[in-house]
């Protein structure tokens with residue numbers, strides 16, 4: 001489970017997931033755009049609803065006043081036909097007019113757009129809410145016979161005296177229908193606007209983040225040491241200027257990096273050359289060990305090849321072999337060249353050369369990788385070696401190879417006080433220390449190599465220089 005959660009947190013390639021700038025920008029802008037569009041839509045809806053309501057009131061007041069003005073004379077002259085005609089024509093003039101009524105001062109209906117209402121008393125509504133009085137016309141929102149209406153009531157005056165009342169009723173459903181229609185239109189417009197705004201936000205986020213992502217890729221290439229490709233400059237704005245400056249900076253860094261790399265290689269080559277000279281000089285201090293380091297390097301690399309070492313590791317092994325006895329530069333001649341066995345103090349002095357070699361290699365950071373091998377080339381497989389008493393796999397394999405080949409070359413080299421052993425005799429000696437001084441696996445591989453290509457026959461192991 002922990003693995004799964006960790007993988008979820010990490011993106012492709014094991015990187016921890018982190019929302020990009022585009023996502024952050026979108027998450028920041030989208031709610032703002034959404035709130036803005038919704039606020040505008042709500043405000044426009046309210047304004048439009050208010051306008052529709054105001055328009056309805058003005059129309060209702062106007063119709064009611066026209067009916068009241070037209071009904072005055074007919075009411076006094078009791079011209080019922082004219083009043084019927086007035087209510088019917090007014091009712092038919094607009095679809096949202098539900099009824100038109102004219103009543104006397106006793107509230108008895110004299111004329112009505114619905115004929116069956118004539119002669120009845122004009123009843124009070126079940127419920128009413130005043131919407132205000134406009135030029136003597138009172139507007140109310142009423143509920144009558146289970147229907148919601150907006151009723152307008154205007155007094156019928158003649159010579160300043162009230163002779164009756166004109167009432168008209170507008171359907172409230174038409175008001176609500178108009179409002180719903182406008183709200184639908186605004187909702188559609190708001191949705192389209194929101195879609196355009198979302199698209200615009202994504203495009204804006206992309207415009208901002210694309211150059212930043214390109215810069216990020218360039219920085220990764222530069223930091224990862226990959227081949228750097230100059231980033232295309234997309235415009236003359238601040239991001240374009242930043243990209244131009246980054247390309248210039250990257251070119252400068254790469255140029256300096258190449259120069260430094262060249263200097264480092266030259267320095268390393270010079271140092272390796274110097275160490276080769278030192279190694280050869282040390283070997284040359286004793287004419288009988290001349291070429292020892294070069295021979296150890298050659299034989300070790302042949303053994304490394306049989307073990308399947310890649311080219312790069314063989315190069316590493318070769319240099320480690322050349323360096324392995326470089327610490328002997330500090331060993332006095334009277335000890336290094338002594339023809340008889342060493343005294344105990346002299347032997348202790350001789351045992352310091354792996355440490356001395358490590359000190360010399362510390363001078364160049366690029367040669368630090370050889371220090372563990374140089375320091376451990378006199379360790380024994382069973383832990384009885386020096387300077388640290390390391391054993392088995394604690395000893396670098398290159399150091400184990402050098403220990404084996406170093407011993408073989410020393411035994412097969414003729415000295416003034418003893419003749420060198422033959423390769424067969426030397427192999428027997430090495431086999432005696434298989435598993436104590438030398439690694440069993442390396443001993444077996446080395447013995448097989450000597451048996452298959454005896455150095456005495458081929459002559460290739462002696463007198464060569466690398």
Ligand SMILES: [Fe+2]
Nearest residue numbers: 324325377378
């Ligand atoms: Fe040594």
